[in-house]
Amino acid sequence: MAEEAVIPSTASESLEQQDEEFSVASQWRLMWWRFRRHKLALIAGVILALFYATFPLSEFIGIGDPALNFTKLSFLRPQPIRFFDDSGFNPHVNAVESYRDKVTFKPGFRTVEDERVPVGFFVKTWEYSFLGFIKTDRHLIGISDPADLAKRPSLYILGSDSLGRDQFSRLMLSTRISLSIGLVGVAISLIIGIVLGGISGFYGELVDTIIQRIIEIIGGVPTLPLWMGLSAAVPQDWAVMQVYFAITVILSIFGWTGMARVVRGKFFQLREEDFVMSARIAGASEGRIMFIHMLPSFYSHIIASISLSIPGMIIGETALSFLGLGLRAPAVSFGIMLQEAQNPSTVALYPWLMFVAVPVIIIVLAFNFLGDGLRDAADPYG
Amino acid sequence: MAEATVETTNTTESGTLLEVNNLVKHFPIQKGFLKRTVGSVRAVDDVSFSVTQGKTLGLVGESGCGKTTTSRCILRAIDPTSGQILFRKEDGETVDVATMPYQPLRDLRRDMQMIFQDPYGSLNPRMSLFDIVGEPLLVHGMKSSSERADRVAELLRLVGLRPEYMRRFPHAFSGGERQRIGIARALALNPRLVVADEPVSALDVSVQAQVINLLQEIQESLNLTYLFVAHDLSVVRHIADEVAVMYVGKIVELGDTEKIFANPKHPYTSALLSSVPIPDPSVRQDRIILQGEVANPANPPSGCYFHPRCEYATDQCKTEEPQLELIDEGRWVSCHHAKDLDLTGLSAK
The missing domain is CATH 1.10.3720.10 (MetI-like)
Structure with a gap:
């Protein structure tokens, strides 16, 4: 019989309790005992659960408005969020400015090291309908100062596309x-x-x-x-x-x-x-x-x-x-x-x-x- | 055998619980895209016998001889091709199970139940004992869960299991214990006829004896009638009052167990009996080793089906099919030479 193989081997339980637990185990319990020995599948299950958990939260987690075209910042490369600076915990991104290469005439962006855009949690930025009917503009993370939003609608942690839309959102x-x-x-x-x-x-x-x-x-x-x-x-x-x-x-x-x-x-x-x-x-x-x-x-x-x-x-x-x-x-x-x-x-x-x-x-x-x-x-x- | 008909009830002799008349089951052989029927396997070919109330009839034969098909036809788990299966109900009325419509058949299931050969396959592994043993009660109208629990506990005690096991699942039990669960399930509705299809052949020898004894005890206390299908002759000799020997879909010999074991009349029976080992080293055994293969039920030989393997076969056996004839009191044999042959003691010299 193959059943013996799935008996849980928790050392703290006495053999008798363990036997009884096995005896009254339904199909799903037995399946779970067998499934959890498959570590890779277990990890895969957790990863998929996380992916599916983002379903109702897509806009909340999303940083910039995914439909907003902002061609001033098109093809911006991914911008890292810096959580610490000299004064301690102070999440921010560095400002960027566009330039044109004098030799190749290729447009590009460079980081302005000393100009910082502060980043906040649970900030109010663009408006969306949570679960399709609750209007709100709260987001997990984003630019905290509304004045900065006009210059830069998102953090662009995964960069932007040809129309300057936030790739992460x-x-x-x-x-x-x-x-x-x-x-x-x-x-x-x-x-x-x-x-x-x-x-x-x-x-x-x-x-x-x-x-x-x-x-x-x-x-x-x-x-x-x-x-x-x-x-x-x-x-x-x-x-x-x-x-x-x-x-x-x-x-x-x-x-x-x-x-x-x-x-x-x-x-x-x-x-x-x-x-x-x-x-x-x-x-x-x-x-x-x-x-x-x-x-x-x-x-x-x-x-x-x-x-x-x-x-x-x-x-x-x-x-x-x-x-x-x-x-x-x-x-x-x-x-x-x-x-x-x-x-x-x-x-x-x-x-x-x-x-x-x-x-x-x-x-x-x-x-x-x-x-x-x-x-x-x-x-x-x- | 008696030509009983359905219309006239009570034609079966009193005390007979089940009477099978000319039962036939052919499985069609289909071929090709359109599934044309090109022949048939004659699994059960004109079988007749009867079982007396409170007694045990043993149905023996080699694998593939149609014993299991016969038992399943009797319970209408499969539909017979033709023939009668007369069952005497508790109120004395005789009904033909073979042609019964679905609804009355369902009610009749209370009276006839089955014990399966394979104690692993016959219990749904996804159900607890309470659900397995209680299912017949539930589908026959006992809706109250506490009533069912009481009855299941009673049944488990009857078959020698602890009622506390009710919440367990079959995977927690050994083969012998599972067979006891199967017996408890079969007994749930208080049946009068129990068809046991090789109930012990999947078990260890030591467990076989326990289960056989349990079946006998239950038979006595509940006045049950058994149709006991087996290929193990020593088991049959122990439990059966009467024995029917089958060969390629036909009954070749039918009679009192002790008489058949002491004095077989059909050459096939004597060959079967000689295969039973005798646990005594001083007894010299001359086994009758049958030549050739078991006849193919899709293409049986002419005349007597057994003639290609029979050492006593004559020209008559090759052409003429023998009928099951009464040759002695309660002794039916299907052999042209039943009266001439003396096969006594051939199996143990």
């Missing part, structure tokens, strides 16, 4: 849009996948044959050209939210097939299990067998396969937007920000615009590690 909003597209897209494919896969696996025979052939046909179509075709068909005059939902639906058109296969396979496997037959003989209804006996036996697997398919969705959205076929400005997403970074001059002169690739890589890797850990823990009885 834009990145915060992108995280929200891109990560939620992953969630919504997976939710849609999950619903289609469970329903069709469930029908396929529960009834079998002809229904199963038809659904499986449809899945094979969809699987045979190359993904990117179809995505491109479908997104090109999204009307130009649609609002940002409409385009957003259209893109998630386009992404889930392919996403559901994998889920449907997982669900169908599990149904086939479970239909033959003795405990399902035992429930039938006990007189349990079909609904009870399906929802009390079969579904709980595989939703841990579904969670694992969800966490492995979310990064595919995020990458899909990023790829579409990068090609100019996904979301469109004024929306911001990882793909849109990367699109703005896709030229040689960026690589040569403004490399900080490519920073957006870093959270994409971290998120995708974290989802993969988390998914691996969940998959290993998904069947504590195996």
Whole structure:
């Protein structure tokens, strides 16, 4: 039996208490004991939790107004915040001034060492709606003196783009849009996948044959050209939210097939299990067998396969937007920000615009590690 | 056997709880994209027997001979192709389980329950003992959780487990204990017929004896009727009052346990019996080693299914299919030469 392996080994507990704890441990407890031994997955889970925790707080954490164009400070390189000076704790940034190189005529910025812009916490700067309906202008960090705001609307800790918009604030909003597209897209494919896969696996025979052939046909179509075709068909005059939902639906058109296969396979496997037959003989209804006996036996697997398919969705959205076929400005997403970074001059002169690739890589890797850990823990009885 | 029909109730002799008439279960073999049926596996091929109230019928045979399929048809866990399964209800009315619609069948499940072979697969690992043993009660209308808890505690005590274990999950128990949980679950609704599908073959020998004894004690105290499916003949000899021997979907011999063990009439039975080890080194055993393979139920041989492996086979056996005939009191054999052959003592010389 593999179960012994997951007995917690806390030395302070007596063996008997430990045995009793193990005996009454439900499926989720056993899964958790197994999952927490997977350190990398645990760390990945914490990182993702932090990313998702920024969802309602994007604007609060964001320093400058992400939609504000301030061309006087376009292509400003990332500006570090200095927390200490000679007199102790005194957060500030150094002021910058623009100049033009006399030889190359290239515009640039230089730091004015002795002119300091004070930085404060919980300051009032630009206005936004917290959670979409509470109007406020409080921010975690920002320029504390309103007089300075006119000269410099943000701290630019990740620099600014060609229109002088604060890259950090834009990145915060992108995280929200891109990560939620992953969630919504997976939710849609999950619903289609469970329903069709469930029908396929529960009834079998002809229904199963038809659904499986449809899945094979969809699987045979190359993904990117179809995505491109479908997104090109999204009307130009649609609002940002409409385009957003259209893109998630386009992404889930392919996403559901994998889920449907997982669900169908599990149904086939479970239909033959003795405990399902035992429930039938006990007189349990079909609904009870399906929802009390079969579904709980595989939703841990579904969670694992969800966490492995979310990064595919995020990458899909990023790829579409990068090609100019996904979301469109004024929306911001990882793909849109990367699109703005896709030229040689960026690589040569403004490399900080490519920073957006870093959270994409971290998120995708974290989802993969988390998914691996969940998959290993998904069947504590195996 | 008796040609009982459903319409006329009480045609079965008194004391008979279950009567199976000409039960057939064929599994279609499907091929190709359109799933055309190209043949069938005759898993259960015209099987008839009856079980007396309070007694135990042992159903024995090799793996794949259709014992499990027969037992599952009787409980309608799978639907039989044809045949009758007559069950006498508590009020004396006889019903045909084989053709029963869903709702009355569900009510009848109170009267017939099953003990599974695999104590690991038959208990849902995600449910606590309370939910596992209490499920039949819940789905048959005992909604009150405290009532169920009382009944589950009573059942756990009955099978020799401590009621305090109710909140535990199956992974905390050994194979033998799990089988006791399975028995408790089967008994929850006070059934009259219990179909035990190889209930001890997955257990250690030392635990087998405990479970067998438990089953016997429960049978006595609750006046249960068992259909005991097994391939272990020594277990069957211990527990069964009557034995039915199956070979490739058919019953080849049926009769009183002691008489069959002492004096087998069918060559297959005698070969099976000779395979039972005798725990006495002074007894010289001449095993009957059967030649060839078990017949393929998708493509059975002509005549008597056993003839390719039978050392007594004659031309008649190759062409003519023998019928199950009454050759002695309560003794049914399906062999053309049942009356001529003397197989007594062949298994232990």
